[in-house]
Amino acid sequence: MDSLQLIVSKAKELVQTRLPECEAAFLAGSVVRGEATATSDLDIVIFDSSVTVSYRESFYYEGWPIEWYVHNLESYYAFYESDCARAKPSLPKMVSEGVILNDKGKAKVLQDEARKILKKGPSPWGEDEMTLKRYFLTDVLEDFIGATDRGEEMCCAATLAEQVHEFILRTNKQWIGSSKWIVRALRNYDQTLADRFVHVFNHYYKTREKESVITFVDDALQPYGGRLFEGFSLGK
Structure with a gap:
């Protein structure tokens, strides 16, 4: 990829051409x-x-793939609210970290607003939400433990990775991620924990040995009462 200076120059040119x-x-x-x-x-x-x-x-501009996100000065609030509700602050993060390409007096205000949102973190889970997440994480863990088919094990492991990362980060009032951002979100919170996460799942995929993954998930659940099955009900 070309130098940042050149990319910024081309991005400014694109903005001036389009908007x-x-x-x-x-x-x-x-x-x-x-x-x-x-x-x-x-x-x-x-x-x-x-x-x-x-x-x-999405389009190409002089060979560069562009993801073009356009908002007016009110419509972006709905996206901020949606991002925060999911605990995945995609738009606030982009605005907060962005290099300014064009500014008619709003850029700093918008960035300050986005940074305050990121600093505040997501809303904490309530007791009902915590119980539900514990139950679903337990359910997937038990499926993983009991699975003997390689394909089923792998699907359970993938779901476990996403759910346990969410559980760890949300119980610690941190933003979460998806895809590659799962590991990045864990690293933003705790590098040692992220390294362990990568190690235990990598070990399982290489060897099919489940114990380190099971221990990792149990360690995440333990401060909140451990696995949950007996006594759980929904909609009763």
Whole structure:
């Protein structure tokens, strides 16, 4: 991937070509964080009061794959609310970390707002939500333990990885992730824990030995009462 300076220059050029009157524009994503790979795209977030509804578009610009996120100065609130409800603050993160491409006085205000949201963290789980998550995590763990078919084991392991990362981070009032962001979210919280997470699942996939994964999940559940089956009810 070309140097950041060149990418920023091209991104500014793109914004001026497409939405030159926008109030603010940011280049975000892996390129800005120095984590770009050969397949990385350029995430560009636009705030333009002339746009009636938010939209997302994917296209190529001079060979670069572009993810184009466009909002007006009100429509983005719904996306912030949705992101926060899922505990996956995709849009606030992009805005907070973005390199400013265009600014008519709104960029700093928007970034300060996004950073406050990220710093605050997601809303804590209530008792009912905690009970439900404990039960579902226990259920998948028991399926994993009992599975003898390789394909079924692998599917259980994948679900376990996602659910246990969510359980650990949400019980510690942290944002969560999906796909590659599962490991990144764990690293943002605790590097040692993230290393252990990677190790135990990697060990299972290489050897089919389950014990380290089982212990990891049990350790996550233990401070909150351990596995949950007896006494659980839903909708009663």
